[in-house]
Amino acid sequence: MKICHIGNPNSLNVKPFVEHFSRRGDEVHIFGWGGYRFPVNENIHYHELSRKGSSSVEERDPEIVKKSSPAIRKKRRSLIMAGMLSVYEYMTIGRLVRSISPDIVHGHEAVGSGMLTARFREFPTILTCWGSDINKFPWESRWAHFKVSYALKRCDIINATNPEFGRTIVERFGIDEDKVKVLSWGVDTALFDPSSIDGRKLDSFREKLGIVGKSPVIVYPAGFRDKDLQNYTLLLRAFRGVREKLPDAVLIMLSYGRTSGIGEMVEYIDKNEMWDSVRIIDDMIPQEDMPYLFACSDITTVLHDRDQMAASISESILMGNVTVLSRIEPYVKRFGEEGAPYVDQKSVRDIERVILDVASNIERYRKEFTEKNREDVIRDRSRAHQMELVEELYEELIESKRKA
Structure with a gap:
């Protein structure tokens, strides 16, 4: 052909x-x-x-x-x-x-x-x-x-x-x-498979990010884009409240080499002295390393307000993370009205509240959301x-x- x-x-x-x-x-x-x-x-x-x-x-x-x-x-x-x-x-x-x-x-x-x-x-x-x-x-x-x-x-x-x-x-x-x-x-189910993770490489990944012994580790896998700048800013503001209650929490954000909006975020992190708990990965992460990003974190946040099913949701589920989702129609249709930890993605207080709830009940959410949906991802979205x-x-x- x-x-x-x-x-x-x-x-x-x-x-x-x-x-x-x-x-x-x-x-x-x-x-x-x-x-x-x-x-x-x-x-x-x-x-x-x-x-x-x-x-x-x-x-x-x-x-x-x-x-x-x-x-x-x-x-x-x-x-x-x-x-x-x-x-x-x-x-x-x-x-x-x-x-x-x-x-x-x-x-x-x-x-x-x-x-x-x-x-x-x-x-x-x-x-x-x-x-x-x-x-x-x-x-x-x-x-x-x-x-x-x-x-x-x-x-x-x-x-x-x-x-x-x-x-x-x-x-x-x-x-x-x-x-x-x-x-x-x-989704590449062979790549995003917890059993394929190299323990030494994972330890090295954690050390490079400076997150050894930190918990919970929260990752926002969307790269910096002008149209999503508000989402990053809202998440940073919500995370400020999270770290006040959970001092060992870490937030990882990805720039994929982009600089859009990063100045404003750096200024916010500087002003609130958050660099000890925020990591911004500047370089493009190779696709083969993305499973390690999920493997060294506990919670994935997907705060889109667009009619698009982000691939990172399925990747996160396969790697055992709990995914905090914006309450938009595609996600509610996919996981059910009460089937996922949803947030109002425009509300700082709601994002903070849900992340704290998930962090406090991580094993329950893994069972009720992650494990429940893993087989569906493998069957339908591989x-x-x-x-x-x-x-x-x-x-x-x-x-x-x-x-x-």
Whole structure:
């Protein structure tokens, strides 16, 4: 099978599709911006869409360059697609994709990638939507709404990452319900397995973070982003109250190398003398080290206010953590009205109250929430299971397009 993916080549949301089908022996092409930084094999072919992008697969691996078409190296002229692509790039990606003659064109994220995917009507097309590309971006302007609506209507299949998100696409954009599928990139259950943790590496991880003997350890795994700045600030304010009652508590926050909003948070931590109990991890944590982050913590906080089922929820459950969740519709639908430790994510007092309650009753919450949901995650949300469903979807769409 020949598959063309269009989107951010270094997104952890795209990586599972690329890895799974390339390992299966399929010919996988990726069209994106900024170079491809994940491990490659002979079945992965990367095509750079930005003249200023970092090194592509072809430039880094001379063996793969022989099997890949040239990267696009043309200076941008007149911009279309809200400034994302030049006319030259738009035409060139069309020529390259048609020269590949793929069995599937799979776009990731409905904004720029969506319109590119939608242009290939002669091939079976799937568009996977992530969250803000449906819930936020289309409502910022008429042009933004037109772009997303155009992509949703022209692609053959729209893939949503949870049922509530799928209903949003149907109800707000008038998309045929039969056209919307619900599949995610899944969770790597082999990686996020407590039995696979190396004890010495875990001890080293704890020492580097300075959390040996500390309890409870609370982790907020979302990276710093401007649109989520309020969530970080509210959590810091709530944690200030937590540490007054639990002096050994530690809060770990991840920046993933981003600096958005960090100045304000550093100022707050300085002002309240909290550095002895707050850790900000500046660097990007490799995916293979994420299980250790959960393994050395007790409580995971997910304070999203978006219609998106965060992968960190499933990862946290698999690693035995108790997850404190914002009370939003996708989570309540997934775990039940009283099935999880929910918080009003806009209330400092409520976040503080629930974290203290969970910390005081950690074993009960592990039994009532974590252990109760672990088998469901393994059965329904494992990456292997989700990719099997994607395989079936690809094959059904190819056959349907062939008969049309």
